[in-house]
Amino acid sequence: MRIRATIVIAALAITLTACGGSDDSSTPEATKSADHSAAEKAAGIPPKPDAATRTALLEVLKAINPALVADEDKAIDNARNQCSTINGGGNAVLTAKGRFSTSDHEVTDAEAQAINAALKTSLCA
Numbered sequence: 001m002r003i004r005a006t007i008v009i010a011a012l013a014i015t016l017t018a019c020g021g022s023d024d025s026s027t028p029e030a031t032k033s034a035d036h037s038a039a040e041k042a043a044g045i046p047p048k049p050d051a052a053t054r055t056a057l058l059e060v061l062k063a064i065n066p067a068l069v070a071d072e073d074k075a076i077d078n079a080r081n082q083c084s085t086i087n088g089g090g091n092a093v094l095t096a097k098g099r100f101s102t103s104d105h106e107v108t109d110a111e112a113q114a115i116n117a118a119l120k121t122s123l124c125a
Contacts, residue, residue, distance in 0.1 A: 044087035045080050046123055053123070060118045067105035068115070075100075082115065083124035092116045 040047075049057060054076060061068040061075055069075045078099045085095040096112035107115070 040080075044084040044124075046083050048080070049076065049123065057118075057123060060122070061115065064111055064114045064118070065105065065107075067102070068100055068107075068111075070102065070104065079115075079119055079123055082119055086116060086120055086124045 048054075057079060058069050058072055058075060061079070082092070082096055082099055085092050093109060093112040093116065096115045097107045097109070100112070100115060101107045
């Protein structure tokens, strides 16, 4: 499981590195920035990911445990919000367990650590 998660995390990092932006205001990057509120930015919450980043992130979370992406929109929101804890220096493991657990699946410490590792190298970077 750790090897698979590591491979998926590395693939996500490569995918996200390749997703550069431009100064052209008609690009998806400009739209993404417009959707990113000042309050979210101040809280350490990244903008909503573009389609490629979203897909890669969902694949990483699915590799950790498919239950994490049962509701894809919620998984993305959870990931974005988890960045505020990761970037803010809070107890990221405890927060990830609370944030990603559902009535159908309780996130383990190992899963929380894998979630945080994936987010640190991708969405929260």
